[in-house]
Amino acid sequence: MRLLGFITVVLLGGLLFHLSLDFPDLGDASSPAATHVSPYYIEHTMEDTSVPNIVTAVLADYRGYDTLFETAVIFSAGLACFFLMRISERTAPKARFYRHLPTGLTLRIEKGGKIPEDTREFERIDSVWVPYDVIITMTCRLVVPFIQLFALYVIAHGHHSPGGGFQGGVIFGAAIILYAISNNLRRTLRRMSERMSALFGSVGVIIYGGTGMLCLLLGAGFLDYRGMASLLGVDPVSARSYSILIVETGVGLAVTAVMVWIYYNLSSAGKQDEGL
Amino acid sequence: MTEHLPILQVIIPLLGAPLCLIIRQERLVGVFALLVSTLTFLISCGQLQQVVQNGVQVYELGGWAAPWGIEYRIDYLNSYLLLIVSAMGAIVLVAAQTSIARELARNRRMLFYTAYLLCLTGLIGILSTGDAFNIFVFLEISSLSSYTLIALGSDRRALTASYQYLIMGTIGATFIIIGVGLMYMTTGTLNMYDLAARLPEVHHSRTVLSAIGFFIVGVCLKLALFPLHLWLPNAYAFAPSAATAFLAATSTKVAVYVLIRFVFSVVGAEFMVTVLPLQEIFIVLGVTGVFATSISAIYQLNIKRLFAYSSVAQIGYMIIGMAIGTPLGLSATLLHLFNHALMKAALFLAIGGVVYRIGSAQLSHFAGLGRQMPWTMAAIVAGGLSLIGVPLTVGFVSKWYLVLALLDKGWWPLTVLVLISSLLAVIYVWRIVEWVYFSQPRIIIDEVKDAPLSQLVPIWILVIANVYFGIDTSLTVGISQKAAALLFSVGGTF
Numbered sequence: 001m002r003l004l005g006f007i008t009v010v011l012l013g014g015l016l017f018h019l020s021l022d023f024p025d026l027g028d029a030s031s032p033a034a035t036h037v038s039p040y041y042i043e044h045t046m047e048d049t050s051v052p053n054i055v056t057a058v059l060a061d062y063r064g065y066d067t068l069f070e071t072a073v074i075f076s077a078g079l080a081c082f083f084l085m086r087i088s089e090r091t092a093p094k095a096r097f098y099r100h101l102p103t104g105l106t107l108r109i110e111k112g113g114k115i116p117e118d119t120r121e122f123e124r125i126d127s128v129w130v131p132y133d134v135i136i137t138m139t140c141r142l143v144v145p146f147i148q149l150f151a152l153y154v155i156a157h158g159h160h161s162p163g164g165g166f167q168g169g170v171i172f173g174a175a176i177i178l179y180a181i182s183n184n185l186r187r188t189l190r191r192m193s194e195r196m197s198a199l200f201g202s203v204g205v206i207i208y209g210g211t212g213m214l215c216l217l218l219g220a221g222f223l224d225y226r227g228m229a230s231l232l233g234v235d236p237v238s239a240r241s242y243s244i245l246i247v248e249t250g251v252g253l254a255v256t257a258v259m260v261w262i263y264y265n266l267s268s269a270g271k272q273d274e275g276l
Numbered sequence: 277m278t279e280h281l282p283i284l285q286v287i288i289p290l291l292g293a294p295l296c297l298i299i300r301q302e303r304l305v306g307v308f309a310l311l312v313s314t315l316t317f318l319i320s321c322g323q324l325q326q327v328v329q330n331g332v333q334v335y336e337l338g339g340w341a342a343p344w345g346i347e348y349r350i351d352y353l354n355s356y357l358l359l360i361v362s363a364m365g366a367i368v369l370v371a372a373q374t375s376i377a378r379e380l381a382r383n384r385r386m387l388f389y390t391a392y393l394l395c396l397t398g399l400i401g402i403l404s405t406g407d408a409f410n411i412f413v414f415l416e417i418s419s420l421s422s423y424t425l426i427a428l429g430s431d432r433r434a435l436t437a438s439y440q441y442l443i444m445g446t447i448g449a450t451f452i453i454i455g456v457g458l459m460y461m462t463t464g465t466l467n468m469y470d471l472a473a474r475l476p477e478v479h480h481s482r483t484v485l486s487a488i489g490f491f492i493v494g495v496c497l498k499l500a501l502f503p504l505h506l507w508l509p510n511a512y513a514f515a516p517s518a519a520t521a522f523l524a525a526t527s528t529k530v531a532v533y534v535l536i537r538f539v540f541s542v543v544g545a546e547f548m549v550t551v552l553p554l555q556e557i558f559i560v561l562g563v564t565g566v567f568a569t570s571i572s573a574i575y576q577l578n579i580k581r582l583f584a585y586s587s588v589a590q591i592g593y594m595i596i597g598m599a600i601g602t603p604l605g606l607s608a609t610l611l612h613l614f615n616h617a618l619m620k621a622a623l624f625l626a627i628g629g630v631v632y633r634i635g636s637a638q639l640s641h642f643a644g645l646g647r648q649m650p651w652t653m654a655a656i657v658a659g660g661l662s663l664i665g666v667p668l669t670v671g672f673v674s675k676w677y678l679v680l681a682l683l684d685k686g687w688w689p690l691t692v693l694v695l696i697s698s699l700l701a702v703i704y705v706w707r708i709v710e711w712v713y714f715s716q717p718r719i720i721i722d723e724v725k726d727a728p729l730s731q732l733v734p735i736w737i738l739v740i741a742n743v744y745f746g747i748d749t750s751l752t753v754g755i756s757q758k759a760a761a762l763l764f765s766v767g768g769t770f
Contacts, residue, residue: 015486022482023461036464036474037343065337065346069401069413072290076394076420079297083387083424084435202294209291222283224339 049240056158060165060244064223067247068208070166071254075205078258082198085270098122126184140182147175155252159241165248169255176256177263185268194272197261204254208247215243278326282335282348285319285358286401288312289365293393302385306373309389313366313396320362324355324755342406343470349406352759356610357403357533360617364525365396367738368621371731372518375628379430379516388428392522395421399530408456408542409466411534415452415498419445422527425519426511437510444497444507451494458487472542479551488543488552495538499531501595502565505588509572512584513637517628520580524587525621529613532594536609539598540763549601558599563693565592570700574707580637582704583623586663589697590616596694597678603760605681608674610756615662615670618745622738623659626652629727629735639708644717648724651732653712658739660705662746665698669746673753 024031041054041062051057059067098107101121109115116122155168180188212223220227225243226236234242264272292312296305326333327350335348350358369392376385398418402411423445427438460466462483463474478484493504500508508528512520539548548554566589573585590612597609629652630645631637646653662669665676675698682691726732745752 019482019486032462032464032474032478033460034464038464040344061338062340062345063409066407066410066413069290069410069417072293072394072397073413073416073420075294076391076417076424079387079390079394080420080424080427083384083391084427086383198297202297205294206291209287213287213291216280216283221336221339222280222287223337226339 048237049244050237051159051241051244053159053161055162056164056244056248060158060247061225061240064244064247065212067251068212068223071205071208071251074258075201075254078198078201078261081262081265085265086272087270095127097125097127099125124184124186136182140178144175144179147178148172151175151252151256155248156245158248159244165251166255168248169252170259172252172256173259173263176260180263180267185264185272189264189272192260194261194264197257197264200257201254201261204250204252204257207250207253211243211247211250278322279333279335281319281323281326282333282350282404283337285316285323285362286397286404288319289316289393289397289400293390293397296386296390296393300386302382305386305389306376309393310366310369310373312393313362313369316396316400317359317362317366320355320358323350324359326350327352327355343465343467346405346407346410347467348404349469350404352755352762353533353537353610354403356755356759357529357613358400360529360614361396361399361403361526364522364617364621365399367734368518368522368525368625370734371521371625371628374728374730375517375632378632379518380428384428388425388516388519391421391424391428392519394418395425395522395527399526402530403533406468407466408459408468408471412449412453412456415449418527418530419449419498422519422523425523426515428516428519429514430516431514433510434514437507437514441507441511444504448494448497451490451497455487455489455491455494458483458490462487468537468542472544475543479547485552491538492535492554495531495535499528499535500588500591502561502568502588502592505565505569505591508588509581509584512587512624513578513581517624517631521621521624521628524584524624525617528587528591529617532591532598532609532613536598536606536763540606545601545764555599555601558595559690562592562596562599563690563697565589565595566694566697567700570697570704573704574700576704577639578637579627579639579642579708580624582639582708583620583627586701586704587616587620589701590620590663593674593678593694596690597681600681600685600687602681602685603757603764604677604684606763607753607756607760608677608681610759611677611752612674614752614756615674615742615745618670618738618742619659619662622655622735622742623663625731625735625738626655626659626727629655629731632727632731633724639711642708642711643715644712645724646713648717649726652727652735655732655735655739656712657705657709658742660708662742664701664705667746668743670742670752671746673746673749677753 028034041058045051045054045057049057049061051061094111096109096115098109098116099105099122100107101123106125151168151172154163154171155165158164158168176188176192214231215224215227216222218227218231225240228243229236229239232239232242289312292309296309299305299308323333333350336342337346337348376388380388395418398414398421401414402418405411405414423438423442426441427435456466459471459475462478462481463471465471465474475484497504512524515523539545539554569585569588569592573582573589576582576585594609594612597605597612627637630642630649633649634641662671665671678694679691682694727735
């Protein structure tokens with residue numbers, strides 16, 4: 001049976017290879033993909049949308065509807081991860097570890113023991129992972145703001161250079177995850193709670209879909225950004241460009257939040273108590 | 277406002293899903309989700325009326341014309357299926373309110389509704405769109421959320437069932453995207469109607485042939501055609517009752533729609549017969565599937581699994597109808613899409629009612645329940661009769677048209693096989709009747725009574741619909757024949 005499967009796979013693989021000989025050459029300017037719809041985008045993007053980056057215009061305007069639902073796919077992925085992994089029972093772990101900051105001593109407190117309250121003197125540390133390294137923590141603390149700033153730049157600059165909501169959102173999410181790795185999960189959760197990340201994920205989708213609805217309510221079609229012209233106080237072509245920025249912000253927000261949300265659940269096996 | 281109906285239908289559940297997360301109050305979320313799905317249903321009614329009155333509805337998204345932007349094209353076929361899916365989406369949610377409260381932990385209920393609305397969005401989106409890549413995007417949303425819905429089942433095996441579906445579904449989706457990609461490579465377009473116009477020029481290139489192969493195999497995985505159905509029984513058996521009812525009534529139907537749309541509107545019906553031996557493949561797989569899975573259904577001990585196998589068998593009938601390759605055969609398939617949704621929603625909701633009371637779907641636990649839960653059990657029997665195809669039920673109507681189409685083509689042996697396979701349905705439905713009415717309950721629990729009214733009402737609405745559409749067939753037969761005729765007319769649908 002296994003041999004049969006192997007033979008089938010090899011045969012079909014060979015067939016696929018044979019098939020790929022039929023493909024148009026890579027970068028062939030006369031291939032159907034390069035001659036049917038693409039020339040329109042190349043020739044008209046600037047005058048249609050005043051966005052210099054054609055990829056961004058196709059992604060967020062010509063085919064912006066796909067992108068709206070890609071954002072929804074990301075949101076569903078975050079939701080699915082939460083559904084499958086999150087353990088809500090508040091069973092206390094067997095033992096908790098605390099560090100007495102003035103002396104550097106580590107305390108192990110068994111289940112049922114008295115847990116120190118003063119967080120200035122005692123800091124909770126993870127039982128399996130002790131990221132107590134001044135160099136790493138300090139370096140990350142220095143780097144994180146710059147990464148976040150760069151993420152904002154990538155989101156905002158998608159019009160002119162490679163970038164946009166997805167890329168910027170991933171960078172921003174990565175910055176928060178870096179903070180979580182270099183410090184610890186609980187501290188990160190205090191900065192950006194789980195509820196907050198779920199909320200931001202939803203808000204991101206709502207910003208994108210809401211922009212579409214706003215266009216509809218202002219008299220244009222769904223996601224027809226020309227409708228936003230009167231609201232933004234610009235001409236219809238610039239309105240497309242500005243609205244792309246709005247929806248990219250929504251995408252960025254959703255991607256950031258969902259990345260962090262998934263990280264929280266994966267790193268702590270759903271307990272969100274201890275973790276990387 | 278009527279010109280915006282096609283888009284509102286998708287956007288309302290899409291925006292409803294994240295709003296559920298923001299509302300957070302469990303009760304409120306349930307009511308809100310119900311409201312959203314009811315609104316979606318009303319829109320689909322309005323849209324069907326628009327299509328009947330004014331013909332095809334085209335909606336250009338973002339104000340960009342077709343091959344450059346994405347467009348929605350709603351014709352008879354779409355609006356008919358949209359009606360089925362949104363109706364099932366609303367009615368299952370009525371019953372879900374109580375059954376979810378019993379089957380899910382408190383903190384997950386709100387998220388159930390979020391995932392449910394996302395799944396509804398995905399299915400409706402697939403049905404509305406006229407863009408091949410857009411289909412894939414919506415497929416991702418509906419699949420991801422249905423994996424989630426299945427994994428929510430209280431049985432731990434729900435997780436493996438969901439994982440199995442995840443793997444198979446992802447392979448299917450990958451095949452579909454490879455198919456779309458190859459078609460884009462040879463035609464340079466993603467719009468389905470533009471594809472239909474440009475494909476004939478390149479019909480015989482190897483790339484197009486394999487694109488079609490990938491696409492069809494991918495969709496067949498999604499619609500659980502016989503040898504590719506292995507993910508389905510477990511997924512249906514271990515998912516929460518409300519999720520099973522919704523998925524059984526809608527998700528495979530939507531995949532069948534994609535197959536029909538692709539075969540008839542994009543590549544063309546005669547291509548199926550002349551270039552590829554698709555007709556033969558579909559007929560053989562359909563018939564084997566009907567027999568193999570009906571026989572498997574007879575041996576099941578879990579009633580949800582039993583009806584899951586029966587679902588695969590029903591898909592076999594739909595595929596046979598489609599493969600006949602005549603308008604009559606196709607209209608039989610479309611009829612069965614509607615009718616099977618009615619039967620399976622009624623059956624799975626009724627089973628959900630039993631699970632609500634006794635906490636199990638094992639056939640042996642149904643012993644003697646006929647006396648204790650008369651209304652719920654009567655609904656299961658009525659659904660079963662419809663499944664067999666007893667006159668005065670919808671099942672009879674679809675079988676009748678399928679047999680007519682087969683006879684019209686002169687395929688006698690196949691007709692006989694279809695009729696014999698109906699007898700297999702008699703056996704598995706009879707097994708249930710026997711347990712329910714003619715065996716002694718093993719343990720007599722006094723407090724077991726009928727399902728709560730909030731579940732009985734939707735169940736019986738569906739049962740009555742089963743009978744009503746079995747007698748007054750003007751709506752269903754009328755629309756499905758029109759849709760089939762349009763699909764066969766020159767140049768696809770338009």
